[in-house]
Amino acid sequence: MSKKTIIPIGPYHPLQEEPEFFKxxxxxxxxxxxxxxxxxxHRGVEKLAESKTFEQAVYFVERICGICSTSHPIACxxxxxxxxxxxxxxRALYIRSxxxxxxxxxxHLLWLGLAGHFxxxxxxxxxxxxxxxxxxxxxxxxxxxxxxxxxxxPGGVRRDIKGEDIPTIxxxxxxxxxxxxxxxxxxxxxxxxxxxxxxxxxxxxxxxxDYCGVGPLARxxxxxxxxxxxxxxxxxxxVDFKVITTTKGDVFDKVDVRILEMFESVxxxxxxxxxxxxxxxxxxxxxxxxxxxxGIGHYEAPRGxxxxxxxxxxxxxxxxxxxxxxxxVNVATNxxxxxxQSIADATIILGAVDPCYCxxxxxxxxxxxxxxxTLTADDLIKLSWDKTSRLRKELGAAGPVLPLD
Amino acid sequence: MDYLILIFQLIIFPGFLFTxxxxxxxxxxxxxxxxxxxxxxxxxxxQPFYDxxxxxxxxTCVPEGASKIFFLSAPLFGFAAVxxxxxxxxxxxxxxQAAFMGDLVVVLYLxxxxxxxxxxxxxxxxxxxxxxxxxxxxxxxxxxxLPFLLAVLVPVIKTHSIRLADILGAQAAVxxxxxxxxxxxxxxxxxxxxxxxxxDCSEAETELTGGALIEYSGPALxxxxxxRVMLWVVMPLFVMVVLLGGINLNNGWQxxxxxxxxxxxxxxxxxxxxxxxxxxxxxxxxxxxWGKVTFVAVAAAILALMGY
Numbered sequence: 020m021s022k023k024t025i026i027p028i029g030p031y032h033p034l035q036e037e038p039e040f041f042k043x044x045x046x047x048x049x050x051x052x053x054x055x056x057x058x059x060x061h062r063g064v065e066k067l068a069e070s071k072t073f074e075q076a077v078y079f080v081e082r083i084c085g086i087c088s089t090s091h092p093i094a095c096x097x098x099x100x101x102x103x104x105x106x107x108x109x110r111a112l113y114i115r116s117x118x119x120x121x122x123x124x125x126x127h128l129l130w131l132g133l134a135g136h137f138x139x140x141x142x143x144x145x146x147x148x149x150x151x152x153x154x155x156x157x158x159x160x161x162x163x164x165x166x167x168x169x170x171x172x173p174g175g176v177r178r179d180i181k182g183e184d185i186p187t188i189x190x191x192x193x194x195x196x197x198x199x200x201x202x203x204x205x206x207x208x209x210x211x212x213x214x215x216x217x218x219x220x221x222x223x224x225x226x227x228x229d230y231c232g233v234g235p236l237a238r239x240x241x242x243x244x245x246x247x248x249x250x251x252x253x254x255x256x257x258v259d260f261k262v263i264t265t266t267k268g269d270v271f272d273k274v275d276v277r278i279l280e281m282f283e284s285v286x287x288x289x290x291x292x293x294x295x296x297x298x299x300x301x302x303x304x305x306x307x308x309x310x311x312x313x314g315i316g317h318y319e320a321p322r323g324x325x326x327x328x329x330x331x332x333x334x335x336x337x338x339x340x341x342x343x344x345x346x347x348v349n350v351a352t353n354x355x356x357x358x359x360q361s362i363a364d365a366t367i368i369l370g371a372v373d374p375c376y377c378x379x380x381x382x383x384x385x386x387x388x389x390x391x392x393t394l395t396a397d398d399l400i401k402l403s404w405d406k407t408s409r410l411r412k413e414l415g416a417a418g419p420v421l422p423l424d
Numbered sequence: 425m426d427y428l429i430l431i432f433q434l435i436i437f438p439g440f441l442f443t444x445x446x447x448x449x450x451x452x453x454x455x456x457x458x459x460x461x462x463x464x465x466x467x468x469x470x471q472p473f474y475d476x477x478x479x480x481x482x483x484t485c486v487p488e489g490a491s492k493i494f495f496l497s498a499p500l501f502g503f504a505a506v507x508x509x510x511x512x513x514x515x516x517x518x519x520x521q522a523a524f525m526g527d528l529v530v531v532l533y534l535x536x537x538x539x540x541x542x543x544x545x546x547x548x549x550x551x552x553x554x555x556x557x558x559x560x561x562x563x564x565x566x567x568x569x570l571p572f573l574l575a576v577l578v579p580v581i582k583t584h585s586i587r588l589a590d591i592l593g594a595q596a597a598v599x600x601x602x603x604x605x606x607x608x609x610x611x612x613x614x615x616x617x618x619x620x621x622x623x624d625c626s627e628a629e630t631e632l633t634g635g636a637l638i639e640y641s642g643p644a645l646x647x648x649x650x651x652r653v654m655l656w657v658v659m660p661l662f663v664m665v666v667l668l669g670g671i672n673l674n675n676g677w678q679x680x681x682x683x684x685x686x687x688x689x690x691x692x693x694x695x696x697x698x699x700x701x702x703x704x705x706x707x708x709x710x711x712x713x714w715g716k717v718t719f720v721a722v723a724a725a726i727l728a729l730m731g732y
Binding site for chain 2 (some may be wrong): 024027138142149209258347366
């Protein structure tokens with residue numbers, strides 16, 4: 020056999036725009052081996068978190084990822100509450116679940132759009148992202164931000180969801196039903212889409228168990244692993260929902276699981292909103308000190324279980340903070356899923372994991388000399404507030420008070 | 425003087441300039457319709473012109489270790505071929521009496537050259553992604569040329585001529601059952617020849633990040649883009665001439681409007697297909713062309729032989 024060609028995907032992913040490196044060793048069009056190289060984006064988050072107070076740490080871990088920007092804070096808060104034995108008010112639990120599920124909705128929609136793009140089906144991409152905007156607008160109404168909601172704090176949540184905003188949120192959720200049905204039908208009926216996704220990149224139940232796979236990836240292979248059900252946290256013990264599983268483990272099943280999960284998310288949010296009407300009370304336990312001790316918090320992020328471990332020594336900072344994101348285990352499954360497939364399938368298989376390389380970069384400073392207007396951070400925040408209040412007026416929602424003027 | 429007229433015809437009307445301008449406008453229509461389908465705004469009318477202009481003033485980088493002669497001359501082959509093809513097809517409509525015997529075969533040959541020039545350029549660039557794109561392009565050419573020839577054979581059988589003007593003068597082939605089948609085959613092949621989704625395997629932006637064209641930049645890339653844009657005119661026009669009765673210039677405005685209608689119809693079908701399907705794998709594409717499409721094409725040819 021002659022020398023094998025290596026097809027590089029990375030070190031900067033052409034589509035996901037994230038730093039990772041897959042070296043596909045190919046024989047003609049068939050992938051015979053794959054090398055996965057990660058670690059291009061090590062930022063020392065855990066060490067940095069240890070230099071922050073507990074409240075700052077939650078704010079800080081939110082910046083690990085722009086998509087699961089509420090999964091990390093929820094897991095982190097739960098770890099801190101576990102260590103300090105803090106009891107969270109019930110209303111705060113519901114709000115946590117609402118934000119978490121809205122995030123799952125927008126994250127799954129983001130992935131579905133990207134999957135369409137991977138397959139060269141750009142119409143699906145644009146349509147899905149158009150409806151994802153509705154979810155993001157909903158989040159902006161509730162929290163004031165499209166991403167990075169800053170809703171979580173140890174002991175509760177920062178902002179309440181007002182009773183008069185619930186109809187607006189319900190309106191957005193009801194508006195999602197039609198597009199979700201449409202996507203489900205498209206995926207299940209389009210013959211070319213089926214030809215591209217069925218029997219591609221199969222991960223068996225045993226593969227998932229061997230690689231400790233989590234999240235929708237595992238559920239698509241018939242492993243009913245879901246932290247929301249297995250270890251109910253936030254409000255998940257108090258609402259009714261199904262854990263979606265399929266059996267085949269190919270790319271099609273991974274699409275299917277995620278779309279069906281979105282229907283469940285909508286139903287969970289509706290139940291939580293209903294419960295919110297009947298559950299008055301504080302939204303924050305306001306813990307004064309976090310007792311010394313260990314705490315583990317896990318949360319079912321859109322990509323699977325995220326785990327935070329916190330050790331408190333009784334001071335106001337974590338003595339040790341350990342994070343394990345779901346992609347860390349899921350990306351490794353590609354070593355099995357990609358081998359034997361063609362290059363064309365490899366990209367969608369690599370994408371079907373919905374990998375998140377913990378990606379947020381810091382702001383870059385750009386010098387502008389040509390008389391153009393430079394926007395400072397304050398200007399940008401002002402613009403963002405203006406947009407939020409405009410959006411609220413359009414949708415007739417009140418939301419939390421913005422510090423305008 | 426004859427040479428001067430020929431050069432004028434080749435460079436300005438109806439050759440390069442005329443075809444390129446129509447092609448650029450049509451590529452804008454494609455982008456605009458695509459944008460509307462995808463709930464976007466889309467580019468302004470002159471955007472394709474700006475794009476080509478920008479390619480022309482950018483630097484052409486030749487990758488280290490690439491075969492410089494082949495790398496830089498490859499785009500020229502395709503570009504030259506599509507220009508000559510444009511001239512012949514247009515001439516068969518405008519000056520049918522000037523057409524020569526066998527121009528149909530010449531055009532068929534010329535229409536494969538752009539794809540071959542892409543293959544040449546991709547292999548010359550010495551990039552693994554480009555060479556995969558190039559090998560996919562070869563497979564595609566081998567897959568779609570046979571059904572395309574069979575589809576073109578239908579009007580040839582009917583008119584007993586390989587002169588475009590004769591085919592154009594006869595009744596449009598599509599009015600018979602065999603012609604309808606041939607048209608379906610031609611539309612599918614057109615999608616592949618224009619490298620549109622679902623048959624854009626050789627460039628597959630999301631798999632090969634540009635594939636065959638990955639190393640090209642500046643005027644060389646612009647040349648490929650211009651070739652593609654002109655194919656947007658030549659391919660539908662060729663299909664119209666052989667199967668749909670072309671553009672009838674003797675009927676005054678009605679004939680011209682009907683011709684424009686046919687052309688726009690073919691373009692709209694191509695744009696709609698490209699927006700409602702994902703990209704297929706190369707093995708699926710080859711199986712599709714050698715299986716279903718060739719079957720339909722053979723059926724069309726047999727029907728034509730039987731007089732239907």
